[in-house]
Amino acid sequence: MHINQFYIAGINYKKTDASKRGLFAVNNDHYKSILQKAPSYFLNELFILSTCNRTEIYGVSPCVDSLVHLLCSETEGSAEQFKELAYIKQGEEAIQHLFNVASGLDSQILGDYEIVGQLKQASKFARENGFIGAFMERMINTVLQSSKAVKAQTALSGGTVSVSFAAIQFLMDTVTDIAGKKIVLLGTGKIGRNTCKNLVDYLNTKNITLINRTPEKAAELALELGLQNASFEDAEQHIAAADIVIVATNAEHPVIMKADLLNSNAKILVDLSIPNNIDPAAKELAHITLVNVDDLSRINDATLAKRKAEVPKAKSIIATHMEEFSKWYSMRKDVPVLKAVKQKLQGMHECNLFLAMHTNSGSSSYTVSEDSIQKIINAMALRMRQQRKPGCNYIEAINDFITSRVH
Structure with a gap:
């Protein structure tokens, strides 16, 4: 494949708010269905990164439209809507983008490394389903390094390095007497789990009730941290009694509606989900304070200047690894030519024109060892990396072969 066949098409926090990103969120069921459909779109190498801040499809294709239409075949939003909001990058620019994403340079909160775990999971799922080839395997490994x-x-x-920790910082800055507040955490997946541990560690409270659709996960985490847990069926009554509700679920639609809160006590609601799992209209209620991932990303971070100062150093590290990947790609691109030349050299002793030039020796004298030919091929590969002159490199390889036989 040519490197320009590698594309990324995506939307992120820079151009779209949480509600619009929610139209293109991809959960595990969507992802599985997309991969099942991929062959019918003539696609066989791709993966999808869908987080609270972005939905991106990376893949090898003759054109980007196939990737976009495949992605949007399973999202609530249409391909036409996606194209209006999306950024599309190709070749080296697309590869650079992935390096930046994985390093935290493209995160909504600069330096957020939760994206690395999400990238690993996304590529692992695609790999397990046979959609990661040699090119993307090497690229992803280099990106992670x-x-x-x-x-x-x-x-x-x-x-602050993540939205989930920004939620903790928000609560520390907003709530007094946190130990006396009843907290409900809805959703104990990765983000919910991280948020829960930060609540215990940084807010010094265990007045927390964990609720999850799979009750065993909530019970396990509650036992580990000495907290309470409740069944999903009882969520409504626990939410009603809570002072602070944090939602980190993966539902396709809100699980808490404005109507549910009309007669409630004063509450702080934190929505860490994409799409929104708390009705944004709840913010209209005077007794409700609601923040979502976009709000949290704007929290003033005293260390932001320090992290920004590290950006040039990070870019330098990325450039080194990109160069390493570029060299690998160049060598891989040359493999078909090198193999063809090697086959020609191996058959040279059967070439009548070549034998006619050495009539005194007889053809049997020109059977050469694999080591000799490989040395010639290695020299040719080096010249091809240093200067792109395929025809000349081929002629030089033949000349090296003849010279080695004469001497």
Whole structure:
């Protein structure tokens, strides 16, 4: 494949708010269905990254339209809507984008590394279903190595590094006497779990009730942290009694509506879900304080200047890894030519024109070892990496072959 056949099409927080991003959120069922449909779109190498801040499809295709229409075949929003909002990148620009995403440079909160785990899961799912080929496998591995180096060698992740932690910071800045407040956490997946641990560690409270559609997950985390848990069927009454409700579910539609809160006590609601799992209209109620992922991303972070200062260092690390991937791609691109030349050299001793030039020696003298030919091919590969002159490189390889036989 040519590198320009690699595309990324996506939307993120930069151009779309949470409600619009929610139209294109992809859950596990959607993802599975998309991969099942991919062959009918003549696509066999792709993966999808869908988080609270972005939905992106990465893939190898003759044109980007196939990727967009495949993605939107399972989303609430249409392909036409997606194209109006989307950014599309191709070739090296698309690869650069993935490096930036994985490093936290493209995160809504600069340096947010939760995206790395989401990228690993997204590519793992595609790999398990046979949609990660050699090109994307090498690219993803190099991207993850780069991300790891950025995290280890820079302070880009200093301070607040995730939306879930920003929620904790918001509560610390907003709520007094947090220990006396009843907290309900709805959803104990990865984001919910991280948020829960931060609640315990940073707010020094255990007045927390965990609720999850799969009750075993809530019970397990509650036991681990010494908290309470309740069944999903009883969620309504626990939400009604709570002072603070944090929602980190993965529902396709809101699980808490404005109508549910009309006669409630004063509450702080934190929605960490995309699409919104708390009705945005609830913010219209005077006794309700509602923040979502977009609100949380705007929290003033005292360490932001420090992290911004680390951006050039992070970009330098990324450039090094991109160059490494580029070299691998160049060598891989040359493989068909090198194989063809090797086959020609292996058959040279049967070439009548070549034998006619060496009539005194007889054809049997020109059977050469694999090691000799491989040395010639290695030299040709080096020249091809240094300067792109395929025809000349081929002629030089033949000349090396003849010279090696004469001497």
